[in-house]
Amino acid sequence: MNWAASRSCFKQLLRDPLRTNSLPAFLLPAFSLPNRHSFSTSTPAQSRVGSSPLSIPSEVSLKFIDLPVAKNVTVRQGKDIPTTAVEVTGPLGTLSLTLPSFSKLNFDPESRKATVEVSDAQVAHQRAMWGTIRAHLKNYVIGVSEGHTFILKLVGVGFRAMIEPKAITIPEPAYPGQQFVSLKVGYAHPIELGVPYGVKASTPQPTTILLEGIDKEVVSQFAAEIRAWRKPEPYKGKGIFVNGETIRLKAKKIK
Template sequence: MSFSIPQRCARQLLREPFQRGSLPIFLAPAFSPRTQCFSTTTPAQSRVGGAAISIPPEVSFNLVDLPAGLSRTRGKDIPKFAAEIKGPKGEMTLNIPSFVTITRDEAGQKATLAVQDQSVPHQRAMWGTIRALLQNHILGVSEGHVCILSMVGVGYRATVEDKATTVEPTYPGQKFISLKVGFSHPIELGIPKGVQASTPQPTRILLEGVDKRIVTQFAAEIREWRRPEPYKGKGIFVNGETIKLKAKKIK
């Protein structure tokens, strides 16, 4: 048996103080204006944005001013300066929002980020995001980012070719990855600029690059041709990816 109260009466009960006899006792907690949290632990926010960034000795980290009117952004904030990061592997540039402040420690080879107002949700969210992007850029120009793809399946293999028959090159000297993953024809994918690909084994693809976003995006495009399936465990796995196998469907 269910007990319901019309919406008009429920709103009136919420406005008026609870009186004896005005509402059944078992409905009092549901209509009480006091909110109660389900969690018993104290909410804790991430402190990633305030963590210091270590800068290796071989990496050059400089802040340069951006010319007025030349910086393009989708949001309302207009970056006023950018971070130029150079290392043995290459160089990268990242526009810094105007509400983010970067403090350099030349002696300790570290950099610390801060925002103008931590109570603003957008600034608090971008605080950790900008810090993570800077850390990825520093790691990319010093050591590089790596993605390892494993191909599991009968006859699955990959090779790196200098030319392709189904894809046109987008820049001079572009190489292509040829995948044989169960189709009647090989799949040819152009390697993006700034990414080096190799096949140490016929069923292994090694991607290296300075920009983590480009490397992982290209790895996702390769994986999309044969996503791991949970019944036989076949597919293309990225960086030691594992899946839980399911029992076979029996009709």
């Protein structure tokens, strides 16, 4: 009998006054507790990440856009309908961040500080998304001002990469001028991957791939797709390593 079944059995005994005396005295306090209780008695505090102000560089501008609200559309219960978006513009490009309806972004042009607020910090979902919204805004600000860079190292005998204007296995490019990353990582044929729009790929060395872009999510996702073709293995230390990634080597299995 598992714990839940045992608890249910003892609760039935507690409801019967004739059988309550049959329980040991040390079990009465434990089974008289309510069904749901909190592991912490402290009140929910503000998000340490979400409530901290974010510095906006002078070359970056924020523009608030009111999103149109669709009429005569059935909305599922619990689905959020955003009403505001923030357009982040910098010397490298422009990105748009959609804010949930329960969040608000305050920007002071004089101090160049931006803060994120939520309607009710007591709600778990809003409190969880508080820091996430600020993290997305920070990534957008860094992306349009400095850019995001991912460095991939190919470790292995014969491993190398090249940037090609055309691909044999991908006849049609996704957009005009798309380039392709060609990997030779131990397969019988080269692996060809199309570079996503907005990402710049280069090979400073045959075993190094440099990815640059303003959208961190797009660049990191493409880096993960490249790494997936030859994940670092712990016995010989071969594979594709991203941004100084390391792996602990294991002892070889000797029969």
